[in-house]
Amino acid sequence: MHRLSEEYEALRKSVEDFAHDVVAPVIGDYYEREEFPYDIVRQMGRMGLFGLPIPEEHGGMGGDYFALCLALEELARVDSSVAITVEAAVSLGAMPIYRFGTDEQRAEWLPRLASGELLGAFGLTEPGGGSDVPGGMRTTARLDGGEWVINGTKAFITNSGTDITGVVGVAAITGERNGKPEISTILVPAGTPGFTVSKKYSKVGWSASDTRELSFSDCRVPAENLLGERGRGYAQFLQTLDEGRIAIAALSVGLAQGCVDESLGYVRDRHAFGKPIGAYQAIQFKIADMETRAFTARLAYYHAAEKMLAGEPFKKEAAIAKLVSSNAAMDNARDATQIFGGYGFMNEYPVGRFYRDAKILEIGEGTSEVQRMLIARQLGLNDL
Numbered sequence: 375m376h377r378l379s380e381e382y383e384a385l386r387k388s389v390e391d392f393a394h395d396v397v398a399p400v401i402g403d404y405y406e407r408e409e410f411p412y413d414i415v416r417q418m419g420r421m422g423l424f425g426l427p428i429p430e431e432h433g434g435m436g437g438d439y440f441a442l443c444l445a446l447e448e449l450a451r452v453d454s455s456v457a458i459t460v461e462a463a464v465s466l467g468a469m470p471i472y473r474f475g476t477d478e479q480r481a482e483w484l485p486r487l488a489s490g491e492l493l494g495a496f497g498l499t500e501p502g503g504g505s506d507v508p509g510g511m512r513t514t515a516r517l518d519g520g521e522w523v524i525n526g527t528k529a530f531i532t533n534s535g536t537d538i539t540g541v542v543g544v545a546a547i548t549g550e551r552n553g554k555p556e557i558s559t560i561l562v563p564a565g566t567p568g569f570t571v572s573k574k575y576s577k578v579g580w581s582a583s584d585t586r587e588l589s590f591s592d593c594r595v596p597a598e599n600l601l602g603e604r605g606r607g608y609a610q611f612l613q614t615l616d617e618g619r620i621a622i623a624a625l626s627v628g629l630a631q632g633c634v635d636e637s638l639g640y641v642r643d644r645h646a647f648g649k650p651i652g653a654y655q656a657i658q659f660k661i662a663d664m665e666t667r668a669f670t671a672r673l674a675y676y677h678a679a680e681k682m683l684a685g686e687p688f689k690k691e692a693a694i695a696k697l698v699s700s701n702a703a704m705d706n707a708r709d710a711t712q713i714f715g716g717y718g719f720m721n722e723y724p725v726g727r728f729y730r731d732a733k734i735l736e737i738g739e740g741t742s743e744v745q746r747m748l749i750a751r752q753l754g755l756n757d758l
């Protein structure tokens with residue numbers, strides 16, 4: 375897989391061209407206006423990006439998760455808001471329905487999610503905690519007259535309040551088992567009475583993506599909206615997040631590579647002390663380090679994806695990929711901004727956007743500390 379097949383390469387190239395021709399010219403303005411780019415999302419839907427890993431019988435492209443990762447990397451080379459919109463919609467919104475849903479749930483949601491007509495979201499994090507999910511969870515759902523009645527609040531949920539948001543998978547406590555909270559996932563369609571979406575957060579980065587707080591106040595949905603088995607919510611989101619980490623790693627590699635792309639152009643044009651700044655070894659070494667980080671982080675996510683697609687355990691590899699690639703993104707964003715000097719601090723250049731977008735990669739879908747905990751656990755260190 376380290377050498378892309380013709381099919382993967384064709385996909386990668388078409389997304390590269392799309393990002394360059396369609397996204398790059400306009401995304402800076404959306405970002406500054408903190409506006410969700412509906413037109414770009416529509417076009418990504420037409421290209422099939424929201425259905426990449428979903429089988430054709432459900433309206434998808436019949437590709438695989440690695441294809442999704444390649445697309446995310448190419449999008450994030452240019453912009454992370456559009457990349458995270460696709461990542462969250464597919465990896466967190468549609469994939470759990472595909473993996474755990476009933477035939478009826480798949481038929482109801484997947485064709486519209488795979489085409490990008492609707493966006494899916496995944497509501498796990500709460501104001502009281504995202505790393506320690508069971509410890510921080512206060513949202514409850516109880517059965518009453520054939521309906522789930524949901525109460526609680528979710529924090530920082532991507533894609534949850536757009537005009538085309540279709541459904542949110544909500545993790546909730548549905549009882550107690552062996553003295554521990556029983557967690558289940560319930561599908562809540564947008565617009566259900568009792569489900570309120572707050573106004574968008576003002577964010578440091580990902581400014582053209584949609585992130586909201588959600589509240590549920592006696593929100594009722596049919597009992598059939600339970601996703602998979604009751605009490606399997608914890609296992610479901612662990613699996614969803616393991617996969618999602620490879621996707622976030624791909625997105626991080628894209629940002630890291632975008633920093634190299636931008637810097638390579640700039641150091642040829644910008645002159646100081648009578649030479650292009652790229653002639654100075656201090657600048658060359660910075661760019662060499664940036665390229666090295668992007669390259670090695672890419673190998674890490676390719677490797678994790680390869681294990682996942684082979685059906686082998688990949689938890690450790692996914693955590694390593696997420697950890698090294700988010701570090702690479704942060705380091706490259708810092709170095710690229712430095713190379714651009716004062717212009718690096720201006721929003722009109724993409725590197726300023728990369729700088730603001732990089733930090734969340736060390737936080738979302740498991741912080742860097744959580745990745746280290748997972749890696750240490752896989753090495754048997756939690757048995758001490």
Ligand SMILES: Cc1cc2nc3c(=O)[nH]c(=O)nc-3n(C[C@H](O)[C@H](O)[C@H](O)COP(=O)(O)OP(=O)(O)OC[C@H]3O[C@@H](n4cnc5c(N)ncnc54)[C@H](O)[C@@H]3O)c2cc1C
Pocket residue numbers: 462466495496497498499502503504505506529530531532533577580585734737738739740741742743744
């Ligand atoms: C823009 C954005 C989009 C998001 N989208 C979604 C979404 O779509 N769906 C969703 O469910 N969530 C989403 N999140 C939430 C995200 O996944 C959480 O913010 C993240 O998991 C961290 O949780 P927290 O913010 O509660 O931090 P906390 O869990 O409170 O952690 C705070 C700090 O303590 C550290 N820490 C915690 N426990 C330990 C420990 N045992 N040892 C060492 N350090 C520790 C953490 O690493 C972190 O540095 C999003 C967040 C953002 C900012």
